Amino acid sequence: MENESRKPIIHLTDIRKNFFIGTPNELKVLKGINLTVYEGEFVAVVGASGSGKSTLMNIIGALDRPTSGGYVLDDVDVISAKDSELSGIRNKKIGFVFQTYNLIAKTNALRNVEMPMLYAGVGRKERTQRAEELMELVGMGDRMKHLPEELSGGQKQRVAIARAMANDPAIILADEPTGALDSETGRLVMDIFHKLHKEQGKTIVLITHSPELAEETERLITLKDGEIVGEREGHGHDDAV
Amino acid sequence: MMMLYENFRLALFSLKANKMRSLLTMLGIIIGVSSVIAIMSAGDSISAKLSDTMEGFGANNIQIYLDFREEYDGDYYYDYTDLMNRDMLIDFGQHFNDRLKAISVTSEVGATDVKRDKDAAKVTVMGATLGTFLIDDVKLKDGRFFTIGETDTAAKVAIVSTKYVDTMYAGKAKDALGEGVTIEIGGKTYKFTIVGVYEYKDAFAGMGMSSGDNVRTNLYIPYQAAQNIIHEDYIFNCTVMAKQGVDQEQLIKDMEDFFEKYYYSNNERIHVVCYSMSSVIDEATSLINTVTIGISVIAGIALLVGGIGVMNIMLVSITERTREIGTRKALGAPNSSIRIQFIIEAVVICLIGGMIGILFGSGLGAIAAALMKTSPMPSLRAILISLSFSTAIGIFFGFYPANKAAKMDPIEALRYE
Numbered sequence: 001m002e003n004e005s006r007k008p009i010i011h012l013t014d015i016r017k018n019f020f021i022g023t024p025n026e027l028k029v030l031k032g033i034n035l036t037v038y039e040g041e042f043v044a045v046v047g048a049s050g051s052g053k054s055t056l057m058n059i060i061g062a063l064d065r066p067t068s069g070g071y072v073l074d075d076v077d078v079i080s081a082k083d084s085e086l087s088g089i090r091n092k093k094i095g096f097v098f099q100t101y102n103l104i105a106k107t108n109a110l111r112n113v114e115m116p117m118l119y120a121g122v123g124r125k126e127r128t129q130r131a132e133e134l135m136e137l138v139g140m141g142d143r144m145k146h147l148p149e150e151l152s153g154g155q156k157q158r159v160a161i162a163r164a165m166a167n168d169p170a171i172i173l174a175d176e177p178t179g180a181l182d183s184e185t186g187r188l189v190m191d192i193f194h195k196l197h198k199e200q201g202k203t204i205v206l207i208t209h210s211p212e213l214a215e216e217t218e219r220l221i222t223l224k225d226g227e228i229v230g231e232r233e234g235h236g237h238d239d240a241v
Numbered sequence: 242m243m244m245l246y247e248n249f250r251l252a253l254f255s256l257k258a259n260k261m262r263s264l265l266t267m268l269g270i271i272i273g274v275s276s277v278i279a280i281m282s283a284g285d286s287i288s289a290k291l292s293d294t295m296e297g298f299g300a301n302n303i304q305i306y307l308d309f310r311e312e313y314d315g316d317y318y319y320d321y322t323d324l325m326n327r328d329m330l331i332d333f334g335q336h337f338n339d340r341l342k343a344i345s346v347t348s349e350v351g352a353t354d355v356k357r358d359k360d361a362a363k364v365t366v367m368g369a370t371l372g373t374f375l376i377d378d379v380k381l382k383d384g385r386f387f388t389i390g391e392t393d394t395a396a397k398v399a400i401v402s403t404k405y406v407d408t409m410y411a412g413k414a415k416d417a418l419g420e421g422v423t424i425e426i427g428g429k430t431y432k433f434t435i436v437g438v439y440e441y442k443d444a445f446a447g448m449g450m451s452s453g454d455n456v457r458t459n460l461y462i463p464y465q466a467a468q469n470i471i472h473e474d475y476i477f478n479c480t481v482m483a484k485q486g487v488d489q490e491q492l493i494k495d496m497e498d499f500f501e502k503y504y505y506s507n508n509e510r511i512h513v514v515c516y517s518m519s520s521v522i523d524e525a526t527s528l529i530n531t532v533t534i535g536i537s538v539i540a541g542i543a544l545l546v547g548g549i550g551v552m553n554i555m556l557v558s559i560t561e562r563t564r565e566i567g568t569r570k571a572l573g574a575p576n577s578s579i580r581i582q583f584i585i586e587a588v589v590i591c592l593i594g595g596m597i598g599i600l601f602g603s604g605l606g607a608i609a610a611a612l613m614k615t616s617p618m619p620s621l622r623a624i625l626i627s628l629s630f631s632t633a634i635g636i637f638f639g640f641y642p643a644n645k646a647a648k649m650d651p652i653e654a655l656r657y658e
Contacts, residue, residue, distance in 0.1 A: 063571060063651050084575060091573020102568040102655065106258045116572045118247055163572070 008072075009170050009203045010037035010060060015069035017055050017226075029055045030066065031226040037171070040201045042193070044214035044234065047223035054175070056223065057207050061096060061173050062089045074170035091119050095164025099176035101156040103148040109159045110135060110144040116166040134162035138192055154185030161192055171203045172196065178213065190216065194237050248582050252589040255558070266554045267594030269547025270634070274598025274627045275605060276540035281623035282606030284533035288526045290613065301519060302376055303493060305500075306478035308514045315510065323511045324475040327468075329504055336499055340487045343372030346479040348467040351426050352457060355409070362408040363457040364401070366424055368467020374439075376482050379461075382406075383414035384437035387463050395465035399433035402441040402458035414438040422460065426470055433462060489517055541630075547594070548634035555587050555642035566646050567654025580647035587639025588632055595631030599624055 017030040029052045037043050047053045058064035059071065062078055063086075071078040074093050081089060090096075095116075103112045113131035122130070135144050138158040148156055157177060164172050174193065178186030190213060196202040206217060214220050216237040222230035256263040307324065309317055334344055348368035354361045373379070374386055382403055391398050399422050403414065410416040422433045441458055468474055483492050493515040500513035559566070566579060602623075 058652050061571070063655075087570065087573050087575040089573075090571060096571045098568075098571075098655070102564060102571075104565050104568065106254060115569070118244070119569075119573045119575070119578060167573075 006038040006040065008036045009039050009041075009074050010035065010205070011070070011072040012036070012060070013070040015056075015059060015066045015071065017052075017059065017064075018067045029226050030059075033069070033226075033228060035221065035228065037203060037205060039203055040197075041219065042197045042204045042206070042217045043219045043221060044206045044208060044217040045221045045223060046208060046211065046214045048209065050225075051223040052226040053207050053209075053223055057173060057175050057205075060171075060205060061094055062086045087119075091116055092167050093170045095166070095169040095172040097157070097160050097164050097172060097174040097177045099179040101148070101153070101160045101180075103156055103159060103163075105148055108145045108147055109140060109151065112148070112159055113163045113166055116163060120167050122167075130166065131162070134165050135159070137165070138162045152185070153181050154188055157181065157185075157189050158192060161189070161196070165196070165202075171205055173205050173207075175207045176209070177206070178210070179208075186213075190237075244578065244581070245585070248585040249589060251582060252586040255586060256589065256593070259558075262554065263590060266550050266590055267547075267597065269550045270544060270591050270594030270631060271547075271598040271601060273540055273544030273547050274595045274631060275602035276543060277537055277627055277630075278599050278602025278620075278623050279605035279609065280533055280536045280540060281626075282603065282620045283609045284529050285620050285623075286606070286610045287613070288529050291525055291529070292522050301489075302480050302482050302517070303489065303496070304478060304480055304516045304518075305496065306514055306516070307511050309510055310512050313510045319511070321475060323508060324477060325479070325504075325513070326474050326476060330476060330479065332503070333496075333499065337481075337492075337496065340484055340492055341481050342484045343375040343482040344370060344479060345373035345376040345481070346370050346464055346476055347373055348464055348471065348473075350424075350462070350467045350470050353425055355405075355422055355424065355460070357409050360409050362401075362405045364405065364424075364460040365457055366426065366467070366470075367459045367461050368464040369461045370464045372480075372482070373461070376480050378442075380440040380442075382438045382440045384418045384435070386437055392463045392465060395463055395469050397431070397433045397466060398436045398463065400437040400439055400461040401435055402439055402460075404441045404456055404458045405460070406438050424460070429470075431470060433466075489519065493517060544630060544634060548591070548638040551587055551590055551635065552638035552642060554590075555583060555639055556645070558586075559583065559642050559646045562646075563649065563654045563657040566649050567651050567657065570649070570651035571655060576647040579649075580643045583643035583646050584636055584639040587643070588635030591631040591635035591638075592628065595627055598631075599627055602627075 012033050012035040015030055015033040015035075016028070019027040019029060021027050033056060045053055045056065055064065059066050060073075062073070062081075065079070069079075073089065076089060076093065078086070078089060096102075103109075104115065107115075110128065110131050113134055114127045117127040117130065132141075132144065135141055138161050140155060140158050140162065143151065143155060146155075148159070151159065161172075161177075164174075172193075177193070178189050181189060193204055193206065194216070197204055204217075206213070208214055215235045217234045218236065220230070220232055220234050221228055307319070330344065330346060334341070347370075350366035350368060352363070352365045354363055371387060371389070371392060374381075384400070386400065387396070387398060390396070401417060401422070403412075406412055406414050406417050410420075417435050417438055420435050422435055424431045424433065439461075441456075481496075483489055496515045497513060505512050569579060570576075
């Protein structure tokens with residue numbers, strides 16, 4: 001791959017994360033992760049539960065800090081960022097897509113999509129306009145005013161993807177995005193990720209335990225017991241499928 | 242600013258989502274605020290009514306009367322030598338000429354019926370000085386008051402009321418002027434000439450009552466003329482009005498000193514007391530204020546209990562919305578945003594409760610005012626106090642839960658089931 005010519009978006013160096021579960025015991029969850037994700041890449045992180053996937057995702061997502069190591073996200077040194085600056089990093093650099101959608105209840109789809117822009121201080125008109133465009137992009141243009149409880153799982157996840165795109169983040173971080181969906185709906189959601197990747201050149205990090213979905217990406221990173229044990233190219237995704 | 246607006250919208254949203262719970266939470270605030278408003282507006286209207294009524298009775302006039310000395314311990318009785326007399330008052334009037342606007346001395350001659358053809362008017366014959374009309378706020382409808390010459394010479398002139406004219410001259414005051422009045426007192430008849438008609442004032446009108454049509458009214462004759470009928474020159478009491486800008490308290494003291502020094506220094510039983518109604522009003526108003534504040538403190542405790550209810554429900558709400566908080570944090574909400582969101586939610590609960598309480602309390606206050614026949618006084622002060630108190634309670638009791646939400650670990654919160 002011609003990765004070297006591309007700009008690194010995520011640059012993790014020797015990331016370690018230890019949890020204290022009462023001295024002298026220390027649980028080493030991540031044992032020196034070195035990982036670089038380049039601009040426009042679609043990467044899958046696979047691994048069994050307990051492999052450290054979630055912890056890695058939390059660190060990449062700036063929700064958690066590593067015990068040691070270096071992390072530069074889109075030219076921003078996350079390690080040296082103050083706690084108060086982390087929320088800004090999450091807001092502008094990262095778009096989260098969760099397994100359980102995590103839409104805000106009693107708030108319609110459009111306003112859910114607007115939310116990250118609200119925290120970014122985007123004006124009301126601009127916010128609504130962008131949210132509408134994103135809803136169209138994920139094929140939810142006809143359900144903007146629906147409440148989350150009026151939407152199916154797949155529809156909720158599409159709204160969540162639109163929300164992740166709101167502030168045009170450096171990466172989209174998707175944690176088991178199809179985990180709660182049936183295979184058909186899951187397919188639909190995956191197609192949206194492919195679309196964002198191909199058409200918008202989005203950098204996407206997909207965390208999954210499904211080998212089939214991981215194969216669709218450009219690069220598979222396999223995690224086991226807190227270490228990267230394998231890294232290879234995926235089969236890629238054919239639109240015709 | 243934008244966040245503030247969004248937060249208010251969000252808070253209203255979350256209240257609407259839990260209508261019953263929100264209402265129950267507000268109840269404490271509603272009860273507290275409505276009691277404060279009701280009590281304060283009732284207190285205000287009672288005070289206002291009181292001063293109105295008292296001023297109608299001449300709050301700025303000073304009564305001068307005889308009383309037993311406090312230290313006197315014997316039998317309570319008056320001798321004629323104990324009483325004030327005309328010479329004494331003339332001396333007094335001259336002494337305080339620079340500070341007094343009017344002196345009223347009245348002498349009630351007696352009640353009688355005046356007949357004219359088939360008509361009869363009930364009157365109380367009242368000897369009066371020129372100052373009486375000013376001090377008792379008697380307004381002339383037609384004709385004139387007495388002249389100084391008439392009072393000095395005890396002229397046989399009379400001033401009658403509009404009620405008298407209604408009965409005797411079909412309400413035509415002009416017809417009464419120059420007409421004669423024959424008064425029968427103690428078996429003797431006296432003839433007076435009407436020179437003036439005064440506006441009859443129903444003393445009870447202000448209290449929503451009427452004295453009726455066939456009411457006995459004062460027929461004023463010069464003070465000296467009255468003294469000539471009853472053959473007395475003794476004065477139990479009189480009323481004076483101070484000039485504008487005169488220190489009333491000092492005047493009262495000086496007047497008491499005057500009588501003490503020149504006339505009553507040798508009288509071990511009786512002395513002259515001067516008294517102003519305004520001091521009574523001051524005392525009554527301050528009493529009402531004290532009671533109002535006292536009850537308001539109790540209502541404030543109700544508000545405090547309401548505030549604790551708000552805090553309780555906010556803690557419940559935050560626990561329920563843990564995932565939402567986690568999501569918001571993941572989407573980039575800074576801790577301060579989360580904190581403000583929940584503080585505003587608590588403030589909105591308290592403010593809406595406060596507004597309902599103000600409406601409710603004003604209603605209660607209006608009912609109380611209607612029962613007391615006073616005009617309802619929607620006290621702006623009470624409304625402002627209530628609203629700021631509600632806001633303060635929202636901020637105070639909302640802060641702890643909001644801070645708890647702000648400090649949640651986003652990872653834990655996202656994982657919360």
